[in-house]
Amino acid sequence: SQQGEEDPQALSIQEGENATMNCSYKTSINNLQWYRQNSGRGLVHLILIRSNEREKHSGRLRVTLDTSKKSSSLLITASRAADTASYFCATDRTSGSRLTFGEGTQLTVNP
Amino acid sequence: ETGVTQSPTHLIKTRGQQVTLRCSSQSGHNTVSWYQQALGQGPQFIFQYYREEENGRGNFPPRFSGLQFPNYSSELNVNALELDDSALYLCASTPAGPLSDTQYFGPGTRLTVL
Numbered sequence: 001s002q003q004g005e006e007d008p009q010a011l012s013i014q015e016g017e018n019a020t021m022n023c024s025y026k027t028s029i030n031n032l033q034w035y036r037q038n039s040g041r042g043l044v045h046l047i048l049i050r051s052n053e054r055e056k057h058s059g060r061l062r063v064t065l066d067t068s069k070k071s072s073s074l075l076i077t078a079s080r081a082a083d084t085a086s087y088f089c090a091t092d093r094t095s096g097s098r099l100t101f102g103e104g105t106q107l108t109v110n111p
Numbered sequence: 112e113t114g115v116t117q118s119p120t121h122l123i124k125t126r127g128q129q130v131t132l133r134c135s136s137q138s139g140h141n142t143v144s145w146y147q148q149a150l151g152q153g154p155q156f157i158f159q160y161y162r163e164e165e166n167g168r169g170n171f172p173p174r175f176s177g178l179q180f181p182n183y184s185s186e187l188n189v190n191a192l193e194l195d196d197s198a199l200y201l202c203a204s205t206p207a208g209p210l211s212d213t214q215y216f217g218p219g220t221r222l223t224v225l
Contacts, residue, residue, distance in 0.1 A: 030212075041219060045214070097167065098156040099203075101153030
């Protein structure tokens with residue numbers, strides 16, 4: 001069963017706009033990671049945030065984590081058509097252990 | 112590029128057959144995990160190997176089995192294929208040391224069972 005749930009399931013925006021995706025999970029976690037997947041291909045690791053961190057940045061990505069609400073958000077600023085993909089959050093309970101994924105958000109960035 | 116490769120890229124089998132999928136990870140990545148991703152869903156954990164020993168298993172039947180070899184390659188074997196086994200199979204490797212929390216995924220093998 002999936003632990004995480006992404007919201008929204010699908011998001012369509014114009015190039016240059018910001019995209020925000022949310023993820024909720026059910027149990028305590030060690031880390032939360034965000035991955036991108038293009039057209040059913042492999043997963044590309046974007047960013048990892050640890051349970052004792054609240055916010056992390058990487059380029060145009062900003063991730064927040066609220067362990068009291070068991071939720072995370074991924075913000076992509078100044079989106080590009082190349083950002084079109086599915087985005088998944090994944091949690092683990094101990095370092096390097098199994099990842100539990102959500103259902104993903106399908107992001108479409110229109111040129 | 113994650114340095115994780117998988118073969119074959121695509122595979123078509125018929126129900127009841129057996130299949131072996133292969134994964135090769137970078138030197139020093141001594142943990143490998145396998146996931147099944149059905150169409151439109153998130154990946155589901157099958158099992159994990161650490162230093163050639165099974166180190167955790169998801170909710171998959173025994174006909175899903177695996178091996179990990181000393182050269183950082185691994186295999187996923189599925190016996191008695193069923194139609195519902197049609198999916199993208201992903202392997203992910205984890206480096207030893209301070210980056211050991213991140214799993215790096217290969218491009219996947221698309222299995223179709225007819």
